[in-house]
Structures are given as C-alpha cells and as structure tokens.
Amino acid sequence: MAQYSRQRAGGPRILGRATIIALGLGVVLLLALQSSPEVRRGLQSSRARMDDVSGRFMSLAPASTAMIVMGDRENREALKQLRLEKRSLERWRDSARAMSARMAEYERVLDIMDEPLADEVSARVIAEKDGPFAKTMLANVGAPRGVNEGDSVINANGLVGRIIRTGKTSSRILLLTDYNSRIPVMGRVSLDRALLVGDRKTGARLEFAETPDLIVEGEEWVTSGDDGLLPRGMTVGWAHQDDEGWRLDLAMQLAPVDFVRVIPPPGFSKPEDDPVEPDEEDTTPGEAVVETPSNASGTQ
C-alpha cells in the first residue's frame, strides 16, 4: 500500500503531457476528416487490406474450438438431429425437383420471363463483430472468387445482409441489424412494401410501410427486389408489432450464422444497355415502333 502511494508521487512531464494531448487532438481531427464521404471512400482500400490480414488470423481459430468448448455430448446429439433432418430434407428435395420441373413447363407454356439465375458462392463466416459502431461479419471469400460489393448474403434460414467490402481473401458483410442497413421488403400475405432498417435494440424495424394497416402479426416478410440489387422472395423475418411500430423477428437470428451463400444481384439489363436498333427503312427518328395490324401488313 505504502509502495503504491510512493509510486503515485512525482509529477508528469510537461512535454509528455503536451504530446499526449496532441495525440488526442490528432485522433479527433482524424475522426472529423471521416465525416466526409469522400475520405471514407478513400479509406476503403486500406480497410479491405486490413480485413484480409485479420481474416487470416481469425480463420486460424478453427470450428473445432466449438467442440473443445462445448464438449462431445452436445455435438453427438446435434449430429443425430442432423441425420434425421437430412432424411426428411431428401424427401423434400425430390418433391421440389418434381415441382420445379412442372413449374418450368408451366412457365414455358405461359411464356413467362423468370428472374435470371445467379452464380452463388459458398463461404464460411470467420469472424463476427457487433461493436458500438457497426454490426458486421467477415467471410472467407474475396473478389477473386467473384464476390462483389452489393451482393446479398443468405444462410439456411434467410437473408443475413449485404457485402460492403471485398478483399483478396475475405469479404465484409453488413448485417441486417446494423444501423446503416436498408433493405426493401414486402409481406407475403399483405403484399405491403416497406424499408427494413437495422435497429440496435430490436434487430430491424419496418419503416415507410405503404399500407401498415394491412400488415398481419406473424406474417412472413421477404425481399421485394425493388432496388434491383437483391433477388426477390428471400425470407427476411416475421412481422411483430411493439410500442414503436412494426419490427421483424429476423430469420438470420434463429441460429448462429456459420456457412453462407453470396448471391450477386439479378442480372437484369437496362434498356439503355441493350437498345433495340431502329430499322432505318421502316421507321423515322422519333416515330414510335409499335407493331400494329396496319403497319404489320404494310398498308399504311
């Protein structure tokens, strides 16, 4: 005790104090600079490199850590459960294949233009961080595997988030629960459209609902695909009303996120990207190209 008190004696040096204050002011200045979106964008590449470095360290913590921590007994039970689920899923798979073939035939008959199938990439989540500033995850696939910013990320339960940055060996996923997350969604029953906004307390809230009176308690909500970035129809969660309005019990929170699939945006091409070349012999500039019985027969 006395030794501790003696160690407290002795004053700090002026130069040292000034240096530390200067360090603090420098840090505040660095923070202030980042209020500019341009500066934030400029830092993206260094953050991506850092994600790769930290991703390598984090991937060293193997999944077997869970086995060490939680013991074999629980894992054996989980394995037994998984085998049962696998048998059940195989029956569903066969059923789904049959339905898929029938659906494809119907679509061919009705001449329906379906959403293009995307090339998916499977990945493992190697780190999760929900600090005070952001809720993100790190996945062990990077740009060379075809992952791009804006790709959606799903797991077995539903939508998890979006890719916000890609490195060579890792990608960072912005979770639906993050404050900055904005996802257009729609209700399966009410067909109401809304914006899903990340919320620190409840996970995610439904904002700007077009017809909130039509929303049904417990209704499943899926991605609407209105932004052209997310495929339509991916399960997001189930509606629940509380004091502050409608929120979603997120599907991604049903179980820990481990393996995920990264899905690129639907490949719809814009009309400007693939314009129809006007036939110079039949049309003049500004004339509408409308196929009517009269001009089709050439009697105009």
Add this chain to the structure above:
Amino acid sequence: MRATNRIFIGSILVLFVSTLGPALRTVNWPYPLTGLWPVAGLWAAIAWSGGYMSVRAALALVFLGLYQDFLHEAPLGAWPLAFLSAYAAGMSAHKLLPARNDYMTAVVFALIIGFVGAFIGLVVARGVSDSPAVLSRDLISDMVLTGMLYFLARPLLSGDGTLEEAT
C-alpha cells in the same frame, strides 16, 4: 520489468485477445457468454494509467485503438480516443485519491473512472464522425465483462500496477 517491455508485452496480449474475440463469436457459446467479449484495450489503458504519464503507453494505445477500429468497423480514431480518454481519466482518478489509500480502492476507482472516460471518448467520436449512437446494451455488457476480467489481466499488463519509468 522495464516499462517498454511491459508496454510491448501488454500490447501483444491486447492484440491477441482482441483478435480472438471476433473469431470466437462465430462459435455457439453457451448463454450468457453469447456475444460477450472484453474490450482488451481498456485493460491496458487503465492498468498503464497507474504509473507515470508515458508517451510510449499513449502511442501504444493509439496503435491498439486503430487495430480495434479496423476489427470493429468503427471510424478510424474512435477507439484510440476512447483508450486515451480512459488513460487520462485513470490517471486523474489515481491523482484524486489521498496519498495513502487502500490499493484495491484505488484500482477499482481508477477502473470506474477509466470506463466513464472511455464512454465519453466514444460519444465524442460518435459526434465528431457523424456515426450512429454508440451506447448500446452490448457495449455495456462487454464493459462489465472487461471490468470483471481486469483484475486477472492487470498483473500481466503492468506487474504491480505501475510503470516505473517515465519516457
């Protein structure tokens, strides 16, 4: 042990704990450990505040904070500001105590004041960088765990709690 060595070893420990946390979050920990992880940098900030003011310690805290910023996807400078605030608050807490005070009282007092300093630092960082609200239940839970484990980490970071040599 020399102060520089102590800062170096403490920094390695903090880096290790900070890196391990996000990796283990993906593992299905049993309740109540789910999602909890200590903010290891605060251990260093408060433990090092028990000695003389050290520029090397402050520089190490800035480095550790920047690493934490990258890990946590925070605006660069947010965690360095929190750690420096905790360091300064911890030093002030040690000065505020009477010359002959109980050792444990001094440590606990510095810990609490250091945490308050860190919270203020995070709130200032949030305001300056125009980020979302930072005070959350998760952060408070992490802070509580940090405080509980501080008494285990403190001997590793600063021996008997002091940095004998000034810069």
